[in-house]
Amino acid sequence: xxxxxxxxxxxxxGSATWxxxxxxxxxxxxxATGTATYRMRFTAVWTDPTPPTSFPHWSAPIGTSHSACxxxxxxxxxxxxxxxxxxxxxxxxxxxxxxxxxxxxxxSTIRANGFGTASxxxxxxxxxxxYHPLASxxxxxAPSPDWFVGTRNTNLCSESGEWRERVTVDAFPYDAGTDxxxxxxxxxxxxxxxxxxxxxxxxxxxxxxxxKTSGVTASxxxxxxxxxxxxxxxxxxxxxxxxxxxxxxxxxxxxxxVATDQTKGDLGSAPAVAVGSTVLPVSLLVAxxxxxxLVM
Numbered sequence: 357x358x359x360x361x362x363x364x365x366x367x368x369x370g371s372a373t374w375x376x377x378x379x380x381x382x383x384x385x386x387x388a389t390g391t392a393t394y395r396m397r398f399t400a401v402w403t404d405p406t407p408p409t410s411f412p413h414w415s416a417p418i419g420t421s422h423s424a425c426x427x428x429x430x431x432x433x434x435x436x437x438x439x440x441x442x443x444x445x446x447x448x449x450x451x452x453x454x455x456x457x458x459x460x461x462x463x464s465t466i467r468a469n470g471f472g473t474a475s476x477x478x479x480x481x482x483x484x485x486x487y488h489p490l491a492s493x494x495x496x497x498a499p500s501p502d503w504f505v506g507t508r509n510t511n512l513c514s515e516s517g518e519w520r521e522r523v524t525v526d527a528f529p530y531d532a533g534t535d536x537x538x539x540x541x542x543x544x545x546x547x548x549x550x551x552x553x554x555x556x557x558x559x560x561x562x563x564x565x566x567x568k569t570s571g572v573t574a575s576x577x578x579x580x581x582x583x584x585x586x587x588x589x590x591x592x593x594x595x596x597x598x599x600x601x602x603x604x605x606x607x608x609x610x611x612x613x614v615a616t617d618q619t620k621g622d623l624g625s626a627p628a629v630a631v632g633s634t635v636l637p638v639s640l641l642v643a644x645x646x647x648x649x650l651v652m
Contacts, residue, residue, distance in 0.1 A: 386486040386487075386489040386513035387486065388486055388489070388513045388514070388517050388519050389486070389586075390586040390587055390589055391483050391485045391586070391589060392483065392484050392485070392583055392585070393481055393483050393585045393586070393587070394481065394483070394512060394581045394582060395479055395481050395584050396417070396419075396466055396468065396479060396481070396580070396581055397477060397479040397582070398417050398468060398477065398479070398579055399527075399577045399578050400471075400476055400477070400527070400576060400577040401475050401575075402475050402576055402577075410499060410540075410541055411472065411499070412474040412498070412540075413473060413474070413498050414470050414471055414495050414496065414498060415446025415495050415496035415498055416467065416470040416478075416495070417466065417468045417478065417480075417494065418442060418452065418465075418466065418494060419465075419466040419467075419491065419492045419494060419506075420455045420462045420463070420464065420465050420466055420491070420492060421463045421466065421482055421483065421484045421489075421512075422455075422458070422461055422462045422463065422488050422491075423490070424490060425461050426458050426461040426462055427508070428454075428492040429492065429494065429506060429553060430508060431508075431552070431553050431554060432552050432553065434550050434552055434553070435534055435550065435553055436451070436454055437450050437454070438450040438451030438453070438454040439451060439494065439553070440532060442494055442496055443500075443502040443503065443504040443530075443534065443535075444532070444534060444544075445496070446496040448467065461488075462488065463483060463485060464482040464483045464484070465482070466482045466491065470495070475577075481584065484512050484513075485589065486513070489511055489513035490510060490511055490512070491507070491510045491512060492506070492508045492510070493579055495527075499540050499541050501538075501539075501542050501544070501545070502532040502547075503530065503531055503556065504529070505529055505530070506527070506530060507525040507527070510525055510579070510581065519583050519586055521582070522580065522582050522583070523580070523581045524579070524581075525579045525581075526575035527575055527577040527579055528556075529556045530553055530556060531553065531554050531556050533550055533553055533554065534551075
């Protein structure tokens with residue numbers, strides 16, 4: 357439902373402005389100035405006690421910087437064809453096309469080289485601005501049926517309206533829900549119907565042997581975003597992104613713990629949407645949309 361609410365609100369309220377009950381930056385809004393350049397570094401630490409015997413490696417990381425109205429992937433949602441291709445084959449073309457098709461909701465494609473070892477590091481640079489302060493990145497765990505690591509909606513804009521210096525997010529493994537293979541080198545077994553994306557845990561129906569005794573699958577590395585420069589704005593006013601977008605706050609929450617100056621609280625609280633001279637709580641707006649049959 358959160359994705360539908362996001363899409364509906366962005367379509368209906370593209371010119372609405374956010375007002376928060378606190379001084380925190382509302383979801384999807386960023387008061388930072390300039391276009392910031394970041395280095396994304398993916399560091400893999402594959403310490404599975406029973407790794408695949410055939411060439412453990414990582415596909416080329418692929419992702420984008422984007423607004424709060426684009427969700428590249430999300431736990432509990434069905435994988436797109438681009439995410440399916442990335443998770444099953446390490447493909448980047450279909451996902452890259454999906455990113456480009458979002459138009460003004462995405463800013464910079466994040467693309468790095470893969471590497472043919474179980475552990476290693478790869479990096480690349482990309483840009484963010486106040487309308488596209490979020491970053492999402494994925495990489496296939498290879499070989500595997502449809503397993504990948506990723507981060508989604510990592511917010512590089514601080515609550516105080518500054519570009520964060522450094523953000524590090526755990527690279528937890530996920531099952532894309534498109535192949536029912538049980539082992540790294542299982543034959544293709546199409547999952548029909550497709551299942552929602554899920555964290556791989558000790559109790560997952562489809563799981564790797566890469567686990568912690570706590571019952572939750574361990575991180576397989578980190579995604580680190582390091583600011584390397586800020587340039588003056590040069591992209592002008594984009595009508596699709598120039599206002600803070602009205603979105604469900606759950607759609608911009610990160611899935612992974614963050615070890616940095618970022619905290620979950622930075623996403624803000626109790627936002628409201630100003631429509632004309634009337635300020636409506638988001639919960640009331642959602643209720644109105646529900647009553648109109650626009651959301652379920």
